[in-house]
Amino acid sequence: MPAVKANSNTQTSDDPAPSTPLIEFSKEQDLSAYQTMLTIRRFEEKAGQMYGMGLIGGFCHLYIGQEAVVVGMQMALKEGDQVITGYRDHGHMIACGLDPKGVMAELTGRAHGLSKGKGGSMHMFSKEKGFYGGHGIVGAQVPLGTGLAFANRYRGNDNVTLAYFGDGAANQGQVYESFNMAELWKLPVIYVIENNRYAMGTSSTRSSAETNLSRRGLSFKIPGEQVDGMDVRAVKAAGDKAVAWCRAGKGPYILEMLTYRYRGHSMSDPAKYRTREEVDKVRSAHDPIDMVRQRILEKKFAKEEDLKKIDASVRDLVNEAAEFATHDPEPDVLELFTDIYR
Amino acid sequence: MPTNILMPALSPTMEKGNLAKWLKKEGDAIKSGDIIAEIETDKATMEVEASDEGTLGKILIAEGTQDVAVNTPIAVILNDGEDASSIKAGEPAASQKAAESAPPAAAKAEAPAPKEEKSAPAPQAPATPVAADPDIPEGTEMVTMTMREALRDAMAEEMRRDGDVFVMGEEVAEYQGAYKVTQGLLQEFGDKRVIDTPITEHGFAGLGTGAALAGLKPIVEFMTFNFAMQAIDQIINSAAKTLYMSGGQMGCSIVFRGPNGAASRVAAQHSQDYASWYSNIPGLRVISPSTAADAKGLLKAAIRDPNPVIFLENEMLYGHSGQVPKLDDFVLPIGKAKIARAGKDVTIISWSNGMNYALKAADELAKDGIEAEVIDLRTLKPMDTDTIIASVKKTGRAVTVEEGWAQSGVGAEIAMRIMEHAFDYLDAPVARITGKEVPMPYAANLEKLALPSVAEVVEAAKAVCYR
Ligand SMILES: Cc1ncc(C[n+]2csc(CCOP(=O)(O)OP(=O)(O)O)c2C)c(N)n1
Ligand SMILES: [Mg+2]
Numbered sequence A: 001m002p003a004v005k006a007n008s009n010t011q012t013s014d015d016p017a018p019s020t021p022l023i024e025f026s027k028e029q030d031l032s033a034y035q036t037m038l039t040i041r042r043f044e045e046k047a048g049q050m051y052g053m054g055l056i057g058g059f060c061h062l063y064i065g066q067e068a069v070v071v072g073m074q075m076a077l078k079e080g081d082q083v084i085t086g087y088r089d090h091g092h093m094i095a096c097g098l099d100p101k102g103v104m105a106e107l108t109g110r111a112h113g114l115s116k117g118k119g120g121s122m123h124m125f126s127k128e129k130g131f132y133g134g135h136g137i138v139g140a141q142v143p144l145g146t147g148l149a150f151a152n153r154y155r156g157n158d159n160v161t162l163a164y165f166g167d168g169a170a171n172q173g174q175v176y177e178s179f180n181m182a183e184l185w186k187l188p189v190i191y192v193i194e195n196n197r198y199a200m201g202t203s204s205t206r207s208s209a210e211t212n213l214s215r216r217g218l219s220f221k222i223p224g225e226q227v228d229g230m231d232v233r234a235v236k237a238a239g240d241k242a243v244a245w246c247r248a249g250k251g252p253y254i255l256e257m258l259t260y261r262y263r264g265h266s267m268s269d270p271a272k273y274r275t276r277e278e279v280d281k282v283r284s285a286h287d288p289i290d291m292v293r294q295r296i297l298e299k300k301f302a303k304e305e306d307l308k309k310i311d312a313s314v315r316d317l318v319n320e321a322a323e324f325a326t327h328d329p330e331p332d333v334l335e336l337f338t339d340i341y342r
Numbered sequence B: 001m002p003t004n005i006l007m008p009a010l011s012p013t014m015e016k017g018n019l020a021k022w023l024k025k026e027g028d029a030i031k032s033g034d035i036i037a038e039i040e041t042d043k044a045t046m047e048v049e050a051s052d053e054g055t056l057g058k059i060l061i062a063e064g065t066q067d068v069a070v071n072t073p074i075a076v077i078l079n080d081g082e083d084a085s086s087i088k089a090g091e092p093a094a095s096q097k098a099a100e101s102a103p104p105a106a107a108k109a110e111a112p113a114p115k116e117e118k119s120a121p122a123p124q125a126p127a128t129p130v131a132a133d134p135d136i137p138e139g140t141e142m143v144t145m146t147m148r149e150a151l152r153d154a155m156a157e158e159m160r161r162d163g164d165v166f167v168m169g170e171e172v173a174e175y176q177g178a179y180k181v182t183q184g185l186l187q188e189f190g191d192k193r194v195i196d197t198p199i200t201e202h203g204f205a206g207l208g209t210g211a212a213l214a215g216l217k218p219i220v221e222f223m224t225f226n227f228a229m230q231a232i233d234q235i236i237n238s239a240a241k242t243l244y245m246s247g248g249q250m251g252c253s254i255v256f257r258g259p260n261g262a263a264s265r266v267a268a269q270h271s272q273d274y275a276s277w278y279s280n281i282p283g284l285r286v287i288s289p290s291t292a293a294d295a296k297g298l299l300k301a302a303i304r305d306p307n308p309v310i311f312l313e314n315e316m317l318y319g320h321s322g323q324v325p326k327l328d329d330f331v332l333p334i335g336k337a338k339i340a341r342a343g344k345d346v347t348i349i350s351w352s353n354g355m356n357y358a359l360k361a362a363d364e365l366a367k368d369g370i371e372a373e374v375i376d377l378r379t380l381k382p383m384d385t386d387t388i389i390a391s392v393k394k395t396g397r398a399v400t401v402e403e404g405w406a407q408s409g410v411g412a413e414i415a416m417r418i419m420e421h422a423f424d425y426l427d428a429p430v431a432r433i434t435g436k437e438v439p440m441p442y443a444a445n446l447e448k449l450a451l452p453s454v455a456e457v458v459e460a461a462k463a464v465c466y467r
Helices: A027-052 A067-074 A090-095 A100-107 A141-155 A173-184 A213-220 A232-247 A276-286 A288-298 A304-327 A333-337 B147-161 B185-189 B201-213 B225-230 B232-240 B275-279 B292-304 B354-367 B385-395 B410-425 B444-450 B454-464
Strands: A082-084 A161-166 A189-195 A224-228 A253-258 B003-006 B016-022 B035-040 B045-049 B054-059 B073-078 B142-146 B165-169 B194-196 B217-221 B254-259 B285-287 B308-313 B321-325 B338-341 B346-350 B372-376 B379-381 B398-405 B431-435
Touching (some): A027 A090, A027 A100, A027 A288, A067 A288, A090 A100, A100 A304, A141 A173, A141 A189, B035 B073, B147 B165, B185 B194, B201 B232, B338 B354, B346 B354, B346 B385, B385 B398, B398 B454
Parallel strands (some): B165 B217, B217 B254, B398 B431
Antiparallel strands (some): B285 B379
16 A cells, blocks of 8 residues: 555545645746655655754754655745644755755754753744644644634635644544534634555554545535645645635635654664565655656756756755754753743 | 412523513412413513412512512512411511521531521531551562553452452453453453453443443553543533432442553554543542552552543553562552652652653752652542642652643642642742643654653753752
């Protein structure tokens, strides 16, 4: 079962999930998607190294393999829209346009991290960029995201909220309480389920009675569809459609992104629940970044040297962030008692 | 005997009302269900129905009377064959509501019922004696094992002994436990008894409780107790309270276990200590061991206990090794503290990872000639007050150590018990060392400051010794 193909085997033929046709990207779109995805990948690789060096502690969940999801979805948003997700959040922040320095310095727990070093990898926020976290409790972001959408509705603006969560999180009860309210009150929220096929060591087939997660909203009358989450164009197209639905006041929408995480769940995952071949197969045949790179070359949007220049600039950006995060001082001890109340 | 009709309460909060109107007059025959009067409160007007048959013998409260207290007799109903002369002035008629006049079940027979309506003192919870630790026979082989292994062995032994015991939780089976505590259990007991759940804490805590109400004995593992906050309603409202609510018919033998408190750098949402939360709840037992042997003996006791037990482990201790007696059935008593180190100058009371600070502090103090007695509570509820008090009577000084927050913490409870039972023996106010009252920060330097330290314990112990 390749991660990149919609698994129609769990779907009944009389009620297929609607699917959105691909839209070809312009040169600018392809190049920009390539650059952002690559930034996320290099950033995460660096974070993994820094964890190994003891510069990052606690839990650290890498987003490698899933880059096309956030990048494609972000391309469908406009100013004022909000994003909320779980603890696997570094990629979301970079896609939201946050400076990698602030993200990396938070990972190292330093004074100029996005949360002054107090939140760490799992708990980061940016009011300015409409990024509402960064949540460590599986599923908690779903009602919170629904509430952000409630606020948009309340204020009468046409902004939408993306609430990201995993295939494992999709089994939490509060997800369904949220679904019901969102449809009942027609809230402009897109539930982006990042189905990377595993919740820690549990494959979705071992945890979910219905593994086609796009159907999880059916009994609440929420439309849903499965999307090839490894193809940034497919993500963007589905995102556009869902965003238009929400902005038009039609209520929530579910996008199940079929994707894959290359690394372990967190840094301490022995990964015995899947084979090396399974990982390699996705990596070699469906890598989201390789696919864009190839397309760019085929369509002659850029030459090999141009891409190499992008690669080099991305590496510089990430190295600068790592450098910054390594030398930034620890937070002042007086910060222990700040930000508890305001 | 004539029956009194009492002023009814029309809502849980009503204390008095007005008797607006009598719809029956003295001498009228009354059937159960007849409307006999109208009562007014500030919220509504309600009708009073008779629940007895007979004749309205006497109206005691006239129509139009204001502010009649709930439970005041308002009329007397005569049974067949009785007449108004049987209503003797001053003699209370039998109350219509049986509950009002029934003596409290716990009241002693010899205690005379007070004549006037004075509130009787509430009965005290009976003290249940707790057995001492079993003697370990001379020559028993001691095995070195980690707390992780001790916990696993405890579960395995109880599962072999009782087919109703099963384990469920996230990643407990195929992954062998997120912290490897359930290692090997799937292989030995199979997937009927070692069950991987979806990430649905509230659901599986409730499901486990339901299975326990039906007589099974679940061990529910929370990957950490932080995630049990999703499930706390089922733990408290269902598991802890059902025995009482069902008048003793239906209890549940269930263990909720997993790591509690701070690990290392996992920040605010993954670092909370729930010791004081659960030890606030009647109906729960709360255990939190610090050594491998105690972990084994107490987990076995918890699995056998007929009540819901919260078993708070600690990730930092899983890898610690200790000596565990090699006995066929090593079970420790729930509710018994242990003197981990004897001393005469100051009592330091802690449990779980707090024992690390306490014992290291005792070493430091010894260098300065202060002999600290260190008590490992092991069980937080029921708390072994006797052991604490006996020690404090000897030392006259006490310091509590916990990683949780100060307000309404376990240390606050210990200090209160010492005040209640050993105030006259104290030579200094009780001191407490706790985690700082902040969400756990991620940054390494701040996390260190947020947690208790050995230095703080030493300082507090010296302070209560006036040194
Ligand atoms: C309420 C709660 N339960 C358990 C955990 C531990 N935990 C962290 S991530 C995770 C797996 C989640 O998997 P999924 O939702 O598929 O997201 P992914 O990690 O694959 O991105 C678990 C069980 C938690 N953080 N919160
Ligand atoms: Mg997943």
